[in-house]
Amino acid sequence: MSLYHETADILSAPPSTGGNLKTRLFGNGQKNKKLKSPPQQIYALALETCKWSPVLKEVIDSSELLRHERKVHIHPPPFHVSKYKWLIICLQLTPLLALLLVHDFLLSRKGIALPASHGLRAAIERHKARLTAELTRARLRRKVASIGALRQLITIESLGEAGQYPRWVRVSTLKTTLQDQLETTFKNFTRVASVKDVITGSTAGNLLHVDEHVPNLLALSPTFEITKTPAYVSGAIILQDKASCFPAYLLDPQPEDGDVIDSCSAPGNKTTHVAAIVKSRVAKGEECKQKVYAFEKDQHRSKTLDKMVNLAGAQEITRMSLGRDFLKVDPNAPIYANVGALLLDPSCSGSGIVGRDAMPTIHLPEQPGTTTTKNRKRKRGNDTAEEEGRQQILVDDDGQELVVSSEKEMRARLEALSSFQLTLLLHAFTFPAARKVTYSTCSIHAEENEQVVLKALQSEVAVKRGWRIMKREKQVQGMREWPVRGSVEASDGDEEIAEACIRSYKDDGRGVMGFFVAGFVRDAEAEVDGEIRALKNGYQEKSASKEIKDQESLNGIGHLDNGSGARTAGLEVVQSGNDSDSSDISDEDGFEVDEWGGFAD
Numbered sequence: 001m002s003l004y005h006e007t008a009d010i011l012s013a014p015p016s017t018g019g020n021l022k023t024r025l026f027g028n029g030q031k032n033k034k035l036k037s038p039p040q041q042i043y044a045l046a047l048e049t050c051k052w053s054p055v056l057k058e059v060i061d062s063s064e065l066l067r068h069e070r071k072v073h074i075h076p077p078p079f080h081v082s083k084y085k086w087l088i089i090c091l092q093l094t095p096l097l098a099l100l101l102v103h104d105f106l107l108s109r110k111g112i113a114l115p116a117s118h119g120l121r122a123a124i125e126r127h128k129a130r131l132t133a134e135l136t137r138a139r140l141r142r143k144v145a146s147i148g149a150l151r152q153l154i155t156i157e158s159l160g161e162a163g164q165y166p167r168w169v170r171v172s173t174l175k176t177t178l179q180d181q182l183e184t185t186f187k188n189f190t191r192v193a194s195v196k197d198v199i200t201g202s203t204a205g206n207l208l209h210v211d212e213h214v215p216n217l218l219a220l221s222p223t224f225e226i227t228k229t230p231a232y233v234s235g236a237i238i239l240q241d242k243a244s245c246f247p248a249y250l251l252d253p254q255p256e257d258g259d260v261i262d263s264c265s266a267p268g269n270k271t272t273h274v275a276a277i278v279k280s281r282v283a284k285g286e287e288c289k290q291k292v293y294a295f296e297k298d299q300h301r302s303k304t305l306d307k308m309v310n311l312a313g314a315q316e317i318t319r320m321s322l323g324r325d326f327l328k329v330d331p332n333a334p335i336y337a338n339v340g341a342l343l344l345d346p347s348c349s350g351s352g353i354v355g356r357d358a359m360p361t362i363h364l365p366e367q368p369g370t371t372t373t374k375n376r377k378r379k380r381g382n383d384t385a386e387e388e389g390r391q392q393i394l395v396d397d398d399g400q401e402l403v404v405s406s407e408k409e410m411r412a413r414l415e416a417l418s419s420f421q422l423t424l425l426l427h428a429f430t431f432p433a434a435r436k437v438t439y440s441t442c443s444i445h446a447e448e449n450e451q452v453v454l455k456a457l458q459s460e461v462a463v464k465r466g467w468r469i470m471k472r473e474k475q476v477q478g479m480r481e482w483p484v485r486g487s488v489e490a491s492d493g494d495e496e497i498a499e500a501c502i503r504s505y506k507d508d509g510r511g512v513m514g515f516f517v518a519g520f521v522r523d524a525e526a527e528v529d530g531e532i533r534a535l536k537n538g539y540q541e542k543s544a545s546k547e548i549k550d551q552e553s554l555n556g557i558g559h560l561d562n563g564s565g566a567r568t569a570g571l572e573v574v575q576s577g578n579d580s581d582s583s584d585i586s587d588e589d590g591f592e593v594d595e596w597g598g599f600a601d
């Protein structure tokens with residue numbers, strides 16, 4: 001099948017096949033293993049065609065292309081396809097195929113990716129004059145002077161919800177400096193006073209605001225095509241939502257904190273951020289003695305982590321354990337004896353993520369002979385509305401999908417997630433030298449946020465080891481000053497805990513995604529006091545590891561490796577080579593099409 005048929009199939013698949021465009025093409029399920037065309041090419045074509053579809057629909061309808069090309073075009077089948085099947089699958093110019101083909105014909109540098117003799121290509125090309133004239137009319141109706149200007153207008157219109165957010169860019173101090181970037185990549189940008197100015201300002205794509213909370217962070221106009229800049233391709237600048245920068249910044253690893261663990265790392269935004277902070281605290285000319293241990297359970301996502309750590313220049317101080325479950329790591333292994341700080345950013349419902357649309361909207365041309373309906377959307381749209389009334393497709397931050405059809409199911413899902421998140425957090429508490437932990441989610445649900453914090457603080461391991469909340473006044477300046485805090489109600493009325501928790505909401509005009517982070521701290525001597533307190537409170541004398549094990553069997557999640565330190569010390573620590581291929585980050589058209597769904601997290 002051609003690129004066009006494969007793309008049409010993906011776009012017209014019914015909602016029951018599930019998932020957004022990205023997960024359908026790059027998700028773990030690999031539903032599209034049998035595709036002949038590269039998934040990145042399909043993704044780019046599908047996304048661009050959807051983006052241009054309001055204009056292309058006008059062009060196709062006004063040129064009456066589908067009325068002129070109602071007949072079936074016959075040409076010889078490839079040797080491996082039967083004539084009968086070939087006729088059925090191939091040659092009818094449907095509204096969706098027309099959109100895809102006309103898109104490439106009018107807007108792609110390389111034109112239609114079919115042999116010149118192919119019937120479908122000929123069916124478009126013989127209307128060249130008509131189609132080109134209609135494109136010009138569509139442009140003039142929008143009062144723009146060139147195709148370039150039309151492209152910009154289309155980009156803004158297609159951003160939808162995402163257009164109300166800046167493009168957040170973290171400058172990776174492992175490779176460059178903020179000043180360098182302001183003088184090079186962003187030298188033609190106009191600096192504005194606030195994020196609001198960036199969002200509501202001119203659409204020319206060149207406004208910039210230096211963030212006042214997180215160091216080395218910039219907010220750029222949403223239309224700016226960052227993926228084409230050399231700094232992005234080289235890993236010197238990274239697309240990362242402001243809120244997603246909170247955990248590493250709040251953790252604030254100092255040289256005296258020793259080694260750092262990022263327990264749930266892929267795609268690696270926070271790993272590389274924390275590595276950059278660690279490295280920034282090493283005096284010039286001195287060797288960095290601290291290590292960042294990065295764990296990622298999922299094999300597929302581990303590859304992205306590996307690429308990102310290398311690309312960001314964090315490989316020297318980062319030890320990756322690819323495909324390794326953090327819950328199976330023995331905290332008492334000698335290799336982790338110096339781990340003083342842990343960052344925990346586990347899988348969650350992803351309910352705070354911006355623009356997590358199930359599928360992009362596509363405006364289809366009219367099929368001749370059918371009744372005209374205003375603003376008709378893609379074929380699947382009819383059943384979508386109906387089905388979506390009954391069920392909601394949740395796509396979590398790992399790209400996993402779950403169809404939730406009732407409030408009860410939703411509650412059950414949140415309960416399972418929060419139980420898993422708590423298990424991971426309690427495991428982080430058990431590292432003997434740990435003094436600081438941050439816990440974060442890109443969820444807006446109290447069950448995954450304040451409620452996990454409360455349960456963690458009440459746990460035996462927390463009491464025994466003296467873990468307490470990192471109060472607002474003890475937080476690093478930018479986090480202390482960030483105004484949006486936890487919910488008092490979700491914190492069961494505890495105002496101090498709510499104040500210590502940091503939140504963000506995606507629709508409050510601050511231009512960030514929905515997010516949650518809390519910090520935990522303890523003092524070295526707290527352990528002894530805590531043990532006495534735990535005994536007084538009537539806790540059984542059992543090891544913290546035992547508690548985690550109990551939790552696991554309750555939750556049915558994994559098994560803790562309580563084996564010898566030597567065994568864990570021998571885990572598959574990968575010190576990656578420098579073989580990253582930046583072309584995987586974006587395709588030639590600059591789409592972020594690779595498998596790292598969280599790159600722009």
Ligand SMILES: C[S@@+](CC[C@H](N)C(=O)[O-])C[C@H]1O[C@@H](n2cnc3c(N)ncnc32)[C@H](O)[C@@H]1O
Nearest residue numbers: 264265267268269270297298325326345346347
């Ligand atoms: C929210 S994502 C992490 C995003 C990442 N911190 C970043 O900022 O780029 C959660 C990740 O944790 C991984 N994960 C879930 N459970 C894990 C476990 N028990 N051990 C290690 N990784 C785990 C998931 O596969 C997923 O890649």
